[in-house]
Amino acid sequence: GNSVTQMEGPVTLSEEAFLTINCTYTATGYPSLFWYVQYPGEGLQLLLKATKADDKGSNKGFEATYRKETTSFHLEKGSVQVSDSAVYFCALSDQGSNYKLTFGKGTLLTVNP
């Protein structure tokens, strides 16, 4: 079956620091990959996605590249802000699983001024 493993954190950074949150996956098919973000007190929002190998998803300064050879989709941002403090979830979906999302356990990011 499908599974997603991500670093669990918590991760605490100072403003303007570089961020990496690692994510690796196991899938039987050819999945699409996602990063979702949950800001304090809010619902889950899609941050970025990639649907095939070597695609790069990007949004709000965040990037992640679909690496089939390493089955990874690491999230990066060059300079984090206090407003990026949130829980980040890596996820995948594929046709064989009716496109339901399989999530990692989430990484809590706190950015201090």
Add this chain to the structure above:
Amino acid sequence: GAGVSQSPSNKVTEKGKDVELRCDPISGHTALYWYRQSLGQGLEFLIYFQGNSAPDKSGLPSDRFSAERTGGSVSTLTIQRTQQEDSAVYLCASSLVAGGGTDTQYFGPGTRLTVL
């Protein structure tokens, strides 16, 4: 336009009672998913609807859990004889169709269920 809405936002119930959770998807979205978010288990899939049919119920944890969708729109998740381990945030998501990751799932704010 309006996003996915869920009601109630919070529900406190006593062990053994039945509860109903409601999801209003984005208008025109044919695919609807229920997930559960709990501290111990993270985010787990429960059930998937395409229109009014549920081709994938594989995530429902027991036969106390059931769901229906009517008119291709509103969905209700029912938990019978609630147990303390049912305490979690229940999330609903909808997408235009279920298709290859090219259709984003939009999530509602969730219903926080507490079973005393």
